[in-house]
Amino acid sequence: MQIELVFIPSPGVGHIRSTTALAKLLVDSDDRVSVTLIVIPSKFSGHASSSAYTNSEDRLRYCLLPTVDQDPNQTYISYIESKKPYVRSAVSELAREVSTRPDSRLAGIVVDMFCMSMLAVADEFSLPTYIFYSSNASYLGLQFHVQSLYDKKELDVSELRDSDIKFDVPTLTRPFSAKCLPSVMLNKKLFPYALGRFKSYRKTKGILVNSVAEMEPQALEFFSGENTNTPPVYAVGPIIDFKTNGDDEKAREILSWLREQPTKSVVFLCFGSMGGFSEEQTREIAVALERSGHRFLWSLRRASPMVEDIISSPPGEFTNLEDVLPKGFLDRTVEIGKIISWAPQVDVLKSPAIGAFVTHCGWNSILESLWFGVPMAAWPILAEQQFNAFHMVEELGLAADVRKEYRRDFVVGVSEIVTAEEIERGIKCAMEEDSNMRKRVMEMKDKLHVALLDGGSSNCALKKFVQDVVENVP
Numbered sequence: 100m101q102i103e104l105v106f107i108p109s110p111g112v113g114h115i116r117s118t119t120a121l122a123k124l125l126v127d128s129d130d131r132v133s134v135t136l137i138v139i140p141s142k143f144s145g146h147a148s149s150s151a152y153t154n155s156e157d158r159l160r161y162c163l164l165p166t167v168d169q170d171p172n173q174t175y176i177s178y179i180e181s182k183k184p185y186v187r188s189a190v191s192e193l194a195r196e197v198s199t200r201p202d203s204r205l206a207g208i209v210v211d212m213f214c215m216s217m218l219a220v221a222d223e224f225s226l227p228t229y230i231f232y233s234s235n236a237s238y239l240g241l242q243f244h245v246q247s248l249y250d251k252k253e254l255d256v257s258e259l260r261d262s263d264i265k266f267d268v269p270t271l272t273r274p275f276s277a278k279c280l281p282s283v284m285l286n287k288k289l290f291p292y293a294l295g296r297f298k299s300y301r302k303t304k305g306i307l308v309n310s311v312a313e314m315e316p317q318a319l320e321f322f323s324g325e326n327t328n329t330p331p332v333y334a335v336g337p338i339i340d341f342k343t344n345g346d347d348e349k350a351r352e353i354l355s356w357l358r359e360q361p362t363k364s365v366v367f368l369c370f371g372s373m374g375g376f377s378e379e380q381t382r383e384i385a386v387a388l389e390r391s392g393h394r395f396l397w398s399l400r401r402a403s404p405m406v407e408d409i410i411s412s413p414p415g416e417f418t419n420l421e422d423v424l425p426k427g428f429l430d431r432t433v434e435i436g437k438i439i440s441w442a443p444q445v446d447v448l449k450s451p452a453i454g455a456f457v458t459h460c461g462w463n464s465i466l467e468s469l470w471f472g473v474p475m476a477a478w479p480i481l482a483e484q485q486f487n488a489f490h491m492v493e494e495l496g497l498a499a500d501v502r503k504e505y506r507r508d509f510v511v512g513v514s515e516i517v518t519a520e521e522i523e524r525g526i527k528c529a530m531e532e533d534s535n536m537r538k539r540v541m542e543m544k545d546k547l548h549v550a551l552l553d554g555g556s557s558n559c560a561l562k563k564f565v566q567d568v569v570e571n572v573p
C-alpha cells in the first residue's frame with residue numbers, strides 16, 4: 100500500500116525549513132510514502148518566504164495557499180486559523196485525487212505545534228493526526244507537565260512571574276527555574292490558549308520531535324513510560340535543512356572572508372529569524388566583542404517595535420551603523436570583524452574558522468551548532484528559548500551562560516539590558532580551547548551523527564513512525 104501524508108507547517112523559518120527537511124527524509128527513506136506539504140504563506144516577506152516552496156518533486160509536492168489581503172492587526176494564531184477554509188479545500192482535492200490512485204490511501208495529517216486548529220479539518224475527513232514538534236522533547240514534557248499541574252490544581256505557573264522558585268519537571272534531571280519559563284506561560288491572557296494547545300496535543304496519534312534520544316535520555320524515558328497519558332513520541336532528529344542561501348553574492352563574500360580566518364578563531368553571533376536589538380544593547384555587544392579580543396562574524400539586526408504579537412513584527416536593518424556603534428569601532432575592528440545581516444548560518448557553522456556561537460537558542464540553531472561541534476553561549480530572547488538555554492547550560496553543559504533568563508518580548512518589554520561584561524564572559528567561556536564544554540559538544544556531535552545512520556536511534560524511530568502510520572490508516 101502507498102500512503103500519502105499531508106504536512107501543515109506554520110510559516111516561520113524555524114518551522115517550515117525543518118518540516119520540509121523531515122518530509123524529504125521521509126520520502127527518501129521509504130518509497131511507500133508520499134507527502135503533500137500545505138504551505139501557509141508568510142505574513143511578511145523575507146527569508147521565511149513561502150515562494151521558495153514551489154518546486155514539487157515526484158513524491159514531495161507543495162501546495163501553496165493563496166496570499167490574501169491581510170488584516171495588520173490580526174494575531175499570528177488568528178492568521179493561521181483564517182487559513183482553515185483553504186486547508187480544507189486543499190485536503191478535499193487531495194483526498195479525491197488519492198482515491199483515484201491504485202492501492203493508495205490518504206493516511207493522515209502532520210500538523211505543526213502552532214497549527215493545532217487544523218485538527219478540526221482532519222476530523223472532518225476522519226484522518227488521524229500527528230504533530231511535527233520543531234522543538235525538543237524536554238520542552239514538550241514541560242508543556243504537558245504544566246498542563247497537568249494546572250488541571251490537578253497543584254500549581255498555576257502563570258502566577259510565577261518574577262518568582263525565584265524552582266520546580267521538578269519529569270523530562271529534566273535538575274530543578275527547573277521558573278525564571279526560564281516561556282512568556283506565553285507567564286502571561287495571564289495567553290496562558291489559557293497555551294493550556295488548550297497542550298491539551299490538544301494529547302488527542303493526536305503521535306508526536307515527531309526534532310531531537311535525538313541520546314541527547315535527551317530523561318525525556319525519552321519519560322515518554323516511553325506507562326501512564327504518561329501522552330501519544331507516542333518519536334525522536335527523529337536532528338532534522339536540519341542544509342540548503343542555505345550560500346550561493347548568493349553576499350553569502351559567498353561572507354564564506355570567502357571566513358576561509359581567510361584561522362581555525363576556531365571567530366565567534367559567530369546570530370539570533371534567529373526574530374532576534375534584533377536596540378541601539379543601546381547593540382553598543383554593549385560591540386564593547387564585549389572588542390574586549391574579548393576575538394575575531395567575530397556578527398549578524399546584526401535592529402529590534403522591531405514592541406508589539407504584542409512579536410511574531411508578526413520581524414526585525415529590520417540599522418540604516419547607519421556608524422551612528423549606532425561606539426565611536427571608531429568599525430575602523431578598529433576592520434581587520435578582525437565582519438558585521439552582516441542575514442547569515443548563511445549552516446554554511447557559517449560548518450566553517451573550520453568558527454570557534455563559538457552566541458545564539459538566541461532557537462532549537463534549529465542549537466541543533467545546527469551541535470551538528471558541527473560548535474560550543475555555544477546562550478542568550479535567549481523569546482518563545483521557548485529561555486527553556487532551551489537552561490537545557491543547554493544547566494542540564495547538558497553544552498553552552499556558556501550569557502543570561503539564560505533574559506527575555507525581550509511583550510511580557511517584559513524592552514527595558515532589560517545585558518551588559519558588555521556578561522556578554523564578554525559568555526564569549527570567552529565558549530571560545531576556550533580544550534575546555535570540558537568543547538569536549539562534551541564534540542561527544543554530542545558524534546551522537547547526533549550516529550542517530551541518523553541506518554540502525555541509529557532516530558532512523559529506527561522514523562521507521563517505527565511509518566509502521567504506526569500504516570497501522571493507523573483509516
Ligand SMILES: O=c1ccn([C@@H]2O[C@H](COP(=O)(O)OP(=O)(O)O[C@H]3O[C@H](CO)[C@@H](O)[C@H](O)[C@H]3O)[C@@H](O)[C@H]2O)c(=O)[nH]1
Pocket residue numbers: 111112113114116233234343369370371372373374398440441442443444445460461462463464465467481482483484
Ligand atoms: O541570519 C540567519 C538567521 C537564521 N537562519 C536560519 O534560520 C533558522 C532559525 O531557526 P531557529 O534557530 O530555531 O530560530 P527561530 O527562527 O527563532 O525559530 C522559532 O522556531 C524554533 C523551532 O520551533 C524555536 O525553537 C524558536 O524559539 C522560535 O523562535 C535556522 O535554521 C538558521 O540556520 C539563517 O540561516 N540566517
